Amino acid sequence: KAGVTQTPRYLIKTRGQQVTLSCSPISGHRSVSWYQQTPGQGLQFLFEYFSETQRNKGNFPGRFSGRQFSNSRSEMNVSTLELGDSALYLCASSFNRGDETQYFGPGTRLLVL
């Protein structure tokens, strides 16, 4: 069974631009969560989607948004990029909600210049 895939793997943007990242969960998994990883803040939860609905949200500004499609694929969008948004963005999927194991993708490394 294929793992979690994320596209693109690397991205360079400039301040003020917007970006959309994509995540395809493991086949059959219905829950997708997004995390931001930086050297200074570590791994931080962004949001979780289940059945096309956002179920949980972390403490990030409204510039960060996401959505989930009927096939469980998910996208996250960051508008008006700032230098501090440079990070590794990780997507994790799990079969269901609850105390289910989350499996991570390789991440999208975003560099904002």
Next chain:
Amino acid sequence: GENVEQHPSTLSVQEGDSAVIKCTYSDSASNYFPWYKQELGKGPQLIIDIRSNVGEKKDQRIAVTLNKTAKHFSLHITETQPEDSAVYFCAVQGAFGNEKLTFGTGTRLTIIP
């Protein structure tokens, strides 16, 4: 919210020796405790997990122990090998309805040949 502390931040051990990493958490309602290994350029990989109704779990050279009363859990790696060198993260998942993972700050483990 949940607060997870992880120690030590760096750990060097001779090949063949054991390594122990400890984490404490704050929310007594948390019920799922996974450990992830992250190698350079990759997303976190689940290596072992434990649920709140179990005190210890072992998988070959890796074991995790959980003390719910004291709110701490530990990762034990025995007979360490060079390929064990990586950054290890503990995580805590909240109760149903708040399933986001809160991560520790990571431990960089180096195995000295």
